[in-house]
Amino acid sequence: MSNQPQKIAYLGLGIMGSAMTLNFRKAGFDVVGWNRTLARPGVEAVKEQGISVVDSVESAVSQADVVFSCLGDVPDVEQVLLGDVKKFARKNTIVVDMTTVGKAAAIHLNDGLKEAGIRFLDAPVTGGDVGAKQGTLTILVGGEKATFDQVLPMFEAIGKNIVYCGPAGSGQAMKLCNQVLCAINMIAVSETFSLADQMQIDKKLLLESLGSGAGASWALSNLGTRVANGDFKPGFTLEHMLKDLRLIDENVSDCNLPGVELARQLFEQAGHLGGELGFRQGTQAMFKAYSSANQAV
């Protein structure tokens, strides 16, 4: 382990980033955090464990072997990584971006950082806030295989299923594939529940009956259970899902994706039907687009 990089900077201490930062510390890594806004629960949680949170990207990255980032949308990531990180990180630093930004943006980041002698991995995750807290994330990694191998002990501190997907952008490509599955499996759950309502079939009995058969899915067992309980709080918000579906469009404009298009329409409708929470409801709120349409019939 003596040749392995040990000093980590984590940029972006939201729900996901703060949980991963805590797991790095638990695994014995020397980690420092940074967040644009310091008055945030994730920042507090990290500081409570004695992890130092600095107020500039420069302070965070200038001594780091590996810089992780989990930020909001593509412009945030490009501004931070191709701005201060590119400027202040040492040559040969490894930058690992875990934000979902799409394949094209990951390649752009890779090329931009290479100019400064910085190595890059795209490493978006799935498994949600629970996976981040428990250290059981699936991590989908694109970039140079040798760089991946160097970072692997760090990935093992925060994830369980760690997959090397191929050259720069491949982790992002795989993540977009995952979002297609999640979006369309949610149509299956919503539409089945809608049919069940029409036929006077109880949703909880349905979950019990069909949750382990040929219709089984993670979405049915997890998000279907939330719908059956009338729970539309996020897990993963409608606005984040819609962002990811937009990234699919931007990355493969010629691909025939009618299921994604239908999912987008239903998620949009659900957002407008969500009252105060609106687009900050969980993706399972898609069911509302169905129940509303059937009431109108």
Place this chain on the structure above:
Amino acid sequence: MSNQPQKIAYLGLGIMGSAMTLNFRKAGFDVVGWNRTLARPGVEAVKEQGISVVDSVESAVSQADVVFSCLGDVPDVEQVLLGDVKKFARKNTIVVDMTTVGKAAAIHLNDGLKEAGIRFLDAPVTGGDVGAKQGTLTILVGGEKATFDQVLPMFEAIGKNIVYCGPAGSGQAMKLCNQVLCAINMIAVSETFSLADQMQIDKKLLLESLGSGAGASWALSNLGTRVANGDFKPGFTLEHMLKDLRLIDENVSDCNLPGVELARQLFEQAGHLGGELGFRQGTQAMFKAYSSANQAV
């Protein structure tokens, strides 16, 4: 067990019916079979185990305590059950139909048989030929609860997850819900693979990466694996799936089901793209509708 019915007649010795008949015999029940056409592999398989196969419905049902049926489509079931079974079964016989016929047809059968003092359960299954052979089917049962309780030891000989769903037709209603899940989860798999092809992501790596996360489904792990291997043989054929989707339409004509409608279109396209096998391909052939559309772009 002495008050439990013991003598079974099984009508319809196709892939499913013959496998269940063999499991009844294994569990010690006295079972006799009938099939419209005797020169069939299922009939042979049953006879090889010393089970008698008779050449008329009358001979099969006149001494039976419980009559099971697994026939083709709605007209076959109505002809046999409301014809010779109604005529020749003794009063108080229990008839258990396992064919997928929809909720309305099950209620019609229930009412028709009641006139002759025959008790009825609708009990469609999921779990495919493998589940039928291994005795691990999910059995979705509608009808009188007392009748269900009497038949339960027989269900336990052929299935694993045995669910009482409610009054007559409820088992069929639940089965239609299951088919909605299966149909739309197949869109998710096909569309994800289509996107993966466009982004040069290997299908087997995708299965490995995403098969246990938030995008997981039975369809991905089982039918996705077949697609990745170029295997379009059935499991469950396109023509059977299209029949079941038609039954949904007939049973709830006012329900808003855009995902089912999309699935229907894609299954139809796949059937026409299937060469010799055509609509006898497995449902995973839906992927061909995508790969063909993308080649045309």
